[in-house]
Amino acid sequence: MPYDAVIFDLDGTLLDTERMAFVSGQRALARHGLTLTEPLFLRLVGVDSVTVRAMLKDHFGDHDFDAIDADWRAEDHHLAEAGIPHKPGAEALLSQLAVQGTPKAIATSSRRAGAQHKLAKSALARHFEVVVTRDCVTHAKPAPEPFLLAARRLGVDPRRCLAFEDSNTGAEAAFAAGMTVVQVADLVTPTGRHAHHLAEDLLSGAKMAGLR
Incomplete structure (x- = not known):
């Protein structure tokens, strides 16, 4: 790994x-x-x-x-309330990481209440040991603080972390934190400026980054 x-x-x-x-x-x-x-x-x-x-x-x-x-x-x-759809490959990738025992965290610009509600409604809350929200940090993305705090709470070196992002703002934050960045396209076309890998979906991005 x-x-x-x-x-x-x-x-x-x-x-x-x-x-x-x-x-x-x-x-x-x-x-x-x-x-x-x-x-x-x-x-x-x-x-x-x-x-x-x-x-x-x-x-x-x-x-x-x-x-x-x-x-x-x-x-x-x-x-x-009607349910929140996952991005393609989300459940499969999270389940794979769970089997491997890989620590996982969320670093989001959403407020705590909104993030917790989304995680509950999408049935993904069980996958995460750490959730860093806008309420947890002084400087939001594109500053690296959310990703650095997530790594610190997991007890790992940020340089040994893989980060998945869709936005250019988020990719910049993860890159500044020293992480390997996979940027997966969503509504905004990725510039790729702060990404080590550009992917069409989570699973292909994981493969590019060397996850097995």
């Missing part, structure tokens, strides 16, 4: 939630007379909630962003 641990992003990497987030965001902003376009949404992918709010304020001007944020989270929660 060439790695001591594997660290995953959540949204868009393990879970097919980015499209759900677009729909919930459109509904939430529409309540406030605003339109969330696809180009604007794609700029928000992989970005933490504090930065998202700043970007929306810059785009739309002054609005009640506390209410918008609450409405967006409520819409996310409502859509998740």
Whole structure:
């Protein structure tokens, strides 16, 4: 085994939630007379909630962003109640790592409550010893802190970790943490600038990175 641990992003990497987030965001902003376009949404992918709010304020001007944020989270929660689909290969890869006894963690820009709800509704919570959320860190992605904290909580050297990400922001964070980075395409086209491997799905990315 060439790695001591594997660290995953959540949204868009393990879970097919980015499209759900677009729909919930459109509904939430529409309540406030605003339109969330696809180009604007794609700029928000992989970005933490504090930065998202700043970007929306810059785009739309002054609005009640506390209410918008609450409405967006409520819409996310409502859509998740119907179940959250996995990204292709997610369950197979996580099960393979479990059989091998490989430590695993989540490093996500989602808040704790949202991440826990998604993990529960997707039935993936059982796979993870450590879940690092936006609430756990001072500096969110693209800073390396989420990945460094995940490695520290697992008790492993970050340079001995494999990281899976979909967003360019997340790949930059994992790369800065010194990890081997597999970037799996989702809604945003990967630049590959901070990825050691570019993959179409999780299983092919795992193979590229030398997982068996």
